[in-house]
Amino acid sequence: MTVQTSPQDKAAAPAPGSASGSATDPLAALRDRAVWIFDLDNTLYPASCDLFSQVDRRINEFIATHFNIGMDEARVRQKQFFREYGTTLRGLMMEHDVDPVAYMDYVHDIDVTGVQPSALLADALGRLPGRKIIYTNGSVRHAENVAGRLGILDRFEAVFDIAAGGFVPKPDPRPYATLVERHGVDPADACMVEDIARNLAPAHALGMTTAWVRGEKEYEKAGVGAGIHIDHTVDDLPSWLAAVAGL
Numbered sequence: 579m580t581v582q583t584s585p586q587d588k589a590a591a592p593a594p595g596s597a598s599g600s601a602t603d604p605l606a607a608l609r610d611r612a613v614w615i616f617d618l619d620n621t622l623y624p625a626s627c628d629l630f631s632q633v634d635r636r637i638n639e640f641i642a643t644h645f646n647i648g649m650d651e652a653r654v655r656q657k658q659f660f661r662e663y664g665t666t667l668r669g670l671m672m673e674h675d676v677d678p679v680a681y682m683d684y685v686h687d688i689d690v691t692g693v694q695p696s697a698l699l700a701d702a703l704g705r706l707p708g709r710k711i712i713y714t715n716g717s718v719r720h721a722e723n724v725a726g727r728l729g730i731l732d733r734f735e736a737v738f739d740i741a742a743g744g745f746v747p748k749p750d751p752r753p754y755a756t757l758v759e760r761h762g763v764d765p766a767d768a769c770m771v772e773d774i775a776r777n778l779a780p781a782h783a784l785g786m787t788t789a790w791v792r793g794e795k796e797y798e799k800a801g802v803g804a805g806i807h808i809d810h811t812v813d814d815l816p817s818w819l820a821a822v823a824g825l
């Protein structure tokens with residue numbers, strides 16, 4: 579297990595007027611990756627935007643309405659589904675045959691105005707030569723909503739969402755294989771960027787470079803230093819990506 583903490587973003591950027599980075603610069607070596615795969619939530623926007631608290635409330639509302647129960651009981655059921663199936667949706671589908679599209683539409687119908695547009699991120703993504711794909715356990719609609727708000731939607735050629743992965747969420751390795759096949763990705767020439775470290779394990783197993791957007795929550799950092807291979811640790815995605823892009 580290796581955790582390589584990337585050099586400071588600014589220090590790693592090539593000096594003005596220099597060539598596009600030396601072979602020993604780990605960020606310059608990333609610049610020409612053919613494909614970039616980005617998680618969406620708490621990766622392309624900071625966790626401090628806290629969109630998840632809205633989604634969490636909508637999930638419990640969905641359960642309360644579906645089973646005609648109160649919010650407290652809904653929370654208990656939600657935690658049971660999450661524990662037993664990895665995601666609430668998986669539990670609702672397996673035990674109660676809930677329509678996943680209706681569920682995803684409901685829980686992601688949120689206000690994204692707390693997300694601030696990022697010109698630096700848009701510039702960095704525009705400057706990077708590789709193809710870019712969003713890979714989310716959420717829906718295409720949610721990804722378009724958030725990426726549109728960030729001002730970066732047109733930087734991506736595709737969104738690979740929970741439906742594209744057959745409603746099997748990360749970190750199950752099966753949807754990663756589907757993504758690679760469907761989008762013609764050579765994993766050895768791809769980099770995946772994620773805030774939940776364990777979601778990078780299947781990417782590394784396929785041969786991708788991994789970049790972990792450091793998160794403070796236990797579920798985000800679980801496995802770091804204990805078996806999950808991290809090639810790059812990122813504290814601020816826009817400035818890190820700008821350094822990679824040579825901005």
Ligand SMILES: [Mg+2]
Binds near residue numbers: 619774
């Ligand atoms: Mg995430």
